[in-house]
Amino acid sequence: MRRMLGALLAVGVTAGAAAPAHAEPALDWQPCAQNAEVECSTVQVPLDWANPQGEQIDIAVVRRPATDPAHRIGTLVHMPGGPGGTGVGPLIAANPFEPDLAARFDVVSFDPRGFGASHPLRCDPALIDQAPDPLPDGPEHFQRLLDHNRRASDDCRARSGAIVDHVDTASVARDIDAFRAALGEQRLNLYGISYGTLTGQMYAEQFPRARPLAGARQRLRPQPGHRRFPAHPGRGRGGLVPRVRAVVRPGHRVRAARRGRRRGLRRALRAGRGR
Template sequence: MVFRTMFCAALAAALIPAALVGCTSASSRTPSPDWRPCQENAEFDCATVTVPIDWDSADGATIDIAVVRDKADDPGRKLGTLVSLPGGPGGSGVDDILKGGKFSPELQARFDIISLDPRGVKRSHPLRCDAGLVGHRPNMVPGLGGRIDEVRSYARDLAASCREHTGPLVDHLDAVSVARDVEALRVALGVDQLSLYSRSYGTMAGQAYAELFPRRLRASLLDSVDDHSLDGRGFFASEARAGQDAFEEYTAWCERDETCTLHGTDVHRVYGELFARAGRGELRDLAKPERVLDPMDLSTKVTQRLYNPDWAGLTTDLQALTAQPPASPQPAAAQRSGEPTPTPEAIFCADWKFDITDQDDWTQQWHEQNSNTPTLRAHFAWAAGTLCSGWPTPPQNLPHRPRTEGTPPILVLNGRHDPATPLEWATRVAAQTPDTTLLTYDGWGHGIYSRTPCTTSAADHYLIDLTVPAPSTHCPAA
């Protein structure tokens, strides 16, 4: 495989964006994907694309990226290729397509829809770390005795185990590398331009592709977008506010709707009591009763119920946890088991930087979390960022303001009450990225494309006709 083509493109994008098209002329030397019916679902085609582990060492070791294709249902009206980048980190784009995809019949008719498992995920050389360490993280709550030096020691041990079980790819999992993998896919497909749909964490690679290969974009739709201009403190604060906002929307529903089985109950107090019990090690995971549910696990479980949102399911969870008898004391933290387990969550450390100087600084940032989300105490991003603060390998894709020039008009979709990618992120990305329009869904949940006919129609018109909605367009809540 010849990778010099993509390096030339990246260099041109960084130095002289207008030179990009002329730079990538050797696509004929990149083998086309060997499409074959997918073993898991023969309705779709599967293949792999070979890419270097380190894009700065094109002649070094390689990995295979798993890709899937849903061919256009109406070839006579086909507009081109739509590449879908999944969220996560850890989402499988191959699984998304094999399970039926997320796109409208009109998009399925007009595009070859292609997705992938990003590097480090599932079929694409998964990031694997020691199962014993993954299953027993240290105390992440300074207010409950957590120590930042213990977190840093754990992060070093975990990273070493990831390197042992994954190899050198552990240092090359960032969104820029994924964007370059997408460019390798484009070259392999032999198409001049891609339409790109990216969702949640996938928007990190979507934005990176726009920076590196603007002339290769026909369209780019960023659904529930990450704001990569934030420093660690800003990331923590905005995530905490998003979690609190989404929880307040849930409690407001429960107060006004008698079908909520906690109707008439102080739901904030219910959560506070559960958080205290989790801090004492008294709760068990509802899905895995053999596991103790610690405070950060509780925050994660609750926040994830707000993704759809599934308010009734969250109510059931809170009631079930409240009814649990106290669990037995948590066993001591496990040592290495020697057995690997997929750990795509650690990919997060390749793209974000969190500076925590010492115990006092960590405690101060914890108090800031509490003030931004007084009910939840902390967003689940707190644990991920704290872990990354001690990760021994610096992030390869440092946070920065968008650096785009020469892209087509870009469309951003975001919900008003998103617990994971807050509307303030989308507003800032749209303001900082030239020729970008934000469409706001005035409802709840994470992931906007298929929320309502309004959101789907606006996105489809953009991807098909390249028509962006008017500035400040809103779709009403369902």
Template sequence: MRHPFLSIAAAALVAAPLLIASPAPAQAAGLDWQPCPDDAALDCATLSVPLNWAEPDGERIELSLVRREGSSKAGDKLGTLVYGPGGPGGSGVADLKSDPIFQDPVYQHYDVVSYDSRGIGESSPIRCETDNFVRDWPTTRREFRRQLWKNRAYMADCRKRTGPVYDHVDTRSDVRDLDTIRAALGEDKLNYYGVSYGTLRGQQYAEMFPERVGRLILDSTMDHSIDNAWDFMRTETGLREEMFGIFVERCAERQECALHGRDIEALTDRLYERAERGELTDPEEPGRKLDEIGLALSMENLVLGRQWPKLADHLLALEQQADRQLRTASVQEVGNDPSKPIWCNDWNYRVHTFAEAEYLTRRLAKEAPNVRFSSYDYWAVACLGWPRKPVNQPHELELSEEVPPILIANARFDPATVYPWAQAVAEQSGMPLLTYDGGGHGMYFVDSCSREYMHEYLLTGKTPPDGTHCPAQEGPATRSAEPALPMPPSLTEGFASAMR
């Protein structure tokens, strides 16, 4: 899963309507491709787009684009494939420069183009003092007030350093930029592969420009119909609870488990009680005290990675440890930090009071008593102090009959874009869902079986039958001997990296 705010004084604005008729075809001059200064094997270009699409003749900004040309002959070429990175805040330019992204079957028939969306990387980047980025879930009223104050200060700092583009980073604006890129490329239809947060751009392109959709893949997909913090947190954390249940079953079956024969759920209850009293520290970082949420997060990667022996050892070490002292550190830095304004313009996750935050915490502990929290749950409080409703209002995906078949792919145990989201998007759109029965994020890079189906779709337009499953395995998938691919930076850094 690369994978930020407005002026405090800004008045609350009325949210944009959910759906609009397809805008007139984008008008854009052709792109002046030149060898990239840092990599002559790639071509770079810039494209001017309106800062505010509500004022198309007003101020403009420049988008940075990169192209990796395919090897196909003219007669074999199927056009251009646009790559949409993860995030929010992933750089398509950085991803394509760091790795070819796709395998030969794609480059034999497509040029691949990507870009930095507005506010990201080389496209009018949002600048913030990242040391003030709030990364905590408030557990007391005092923490809530402090976090609200810091969030507002952070927003004001970002807005001051960045300028007016800070107010106009949302996926609907990005989609209009994307259609301008399509026109500048000279393509009648958009062929698009979006992964993780990039799938939201793909979904909304199909809504806004149905007649311009070519071949479109949604790999590890967002569900924009989730319009409240509870459903977001419940679905993210529910996956971890399900996987913890698998751990309990495995430990009961295998004598080599360090907790074999123990009541593991009772043990976790006792550990959460000790964490609430301030009696636990992280075995991996002995100076760092663990509260209840810290305890939950200390287990998360072991649960998601199905590292059952290490998880058992971790719980045992927590049970046996003595208390230690807390160690803290802080590093100031100013950098490109677009994730918060994109998130708060796209989603309606708003926590207004400490009572709401406390209610969500307690309800989540009842819903998922063993894991209780997910690192992604932080996003529910990312918009504390955000002064307006999302301009890109959450809603169910509504596609017209003009939209050709779209391919949706997701892992059953995806840690970021959880499987119920993909099921919901498939149901809303009426499009087929390809399922990998294992874990991981970004199926093109994780599972060669899924990747082969994607190649077939990109080359022929044929989607697999709805309900197709690729089996989970330790090694390569059964449909292909190809190994997993290196993931681009926007995925390796993770969908939640900005909240660490």
């Protein structure tokens, strides 16, 4: 038996199948307070994409410009994992990509709506800490979990307001296309980690001309002689199998490489330059 633990995905996107429902002003990039070599801004998006002229919220975005602007290819968006992961702080701290990619791409990331600096949810930390074990061992335990989740949901709604109903992944994907338009880009390259790959999937579903260029996955296997998965996946034999990064192209077999070798991703991103 195997379980999917997580995945990475890079997607080259050609926009045009769908578009934001309102015009996006150009982003006003300013040096970030924490690191003047990195640029910070916000993009305004609808709280509810079904009502684009209604209440607006600000999404925090950050950019590391290509270090070799004369040979810049485009923009590479780093989609954080989670749900609940943020992208602004990590990108301010360091560029997650190798120097050859950092030289050719503006690397952009963001805090997804409801988290970080993007209209964050407000909840009672003490109440959240009272959560029962999320893996119930019987009906009574399961009911306690349901009751706690209901109380926590009501508390977050009372403290946060309407944002509680609009932190879905499909809305985050629409936000990405909003700042694609604000960047003035016709094409984005999306790089997702773990939950961020779901954001990429949602983008591809809403904007069908998105083309997957590269992806990867990691799986768990039980240790030999055991029915349970290891407590620390990836440690010792039989744990997490080596993560792979695979280049996927129509009509071709998947080509994979062990983690640490990004040639597949680089080839995929470079292949998208002229498309």
